[in-house]
Amino acid sequence: MSERRLQEALETLKESGVRITPQRHAVLEYLIKSMSHPTADEIYKALEGKFPNMSVATVYNNLRVFRDIGLVRELTYGDSSSRFDCNTEKHYHIICEKCGKIVDFHYPSLDEVESLAEQVTGFDVTHHRMEVYGICNDCKKKEQH
Amino acid sequence: MSERRLQEALETLKESGVRITPQRHAVLEYLIKSMSHPTADEIYKALEGKFPNMSVATVYNNLRVFRDIGLVRELTYGDSSSRFDCNTEKHYHIICEKCGKIVDFHYPSLDEVESLAEQVTGFDVTHHRMEVYGICNDCKKKEQH
DNA sequence: ATATAGATTATAAACATTATCAAATAATAA
């Protein structure tokens, strides 16, 4: 399952004329298998074992390459560092305000909002972003100790 | 009009037990009168004339104070620095991908999304954020030269 | 008018990200 997604991602790299280096393979694999929304530094640390000599710059460079060919989304929340999401299906995120956990959820795309915004502002709309914030189950339980 | 909003803001500071210093007064005044969504550095530079000795730290500290008492919203987009919005009415933003301009627009709040997310994820939802992206009129005209 | 908790300033530090560039590697042509 995640194996297939990795193959598809590698295929996309080829089609885009991007070389498949061991480092790129590893970053992609981690993004897909971790099923999370890691920061560049988390990826860097996770791959330290396999690639003791890999530079942080390589992680950043490759994440940018992946983003530019549409393979991953860069998520910028209030906190200091970007997170990267390789789930390319349309979906939204809900974020826990206590622990920072990010959970995916689906919602029929907000086309109405886009067309209204277009009418009111005269912009040519390309896309939108939306996140919901709240407290996750784990953190609710902890609060009640 | 903006004079009244400034008075209200100062009142809020008093009620929250936050001292009204000349620097705070000036930052608030700039936020309200500029009608824009400035970065901390923009505010700092704009007030350089009146307060040649004001420290950047003061701007950051006070923006945090204002945010914590609900007087301004901190907007974090993909770009490097936060922007600050002292319009506390509920509204959304549309952002130009070419020039970065931010324009307000209104839309009936997306309560449905919040309650669906709550059901699906088990979170206690507190709020959400949404932005629409596109190309503004000015930039469209420039493209056609 | 005075005391004091809180605010300001200047500076240094922290942190994420980007730029630089020599060396390594991979793709391509001959």
Added chain:
DNA sequence: TTATTATTTGATAATGTTTATAATCTATAT
């Protein structure tokens, strides 16, 4: 296969935003 070329990597420095520190100053309550 080998030579040539283009890209990528890794080490490091640089950049830019934001926060921490500590000495000095000030708004406000008494």
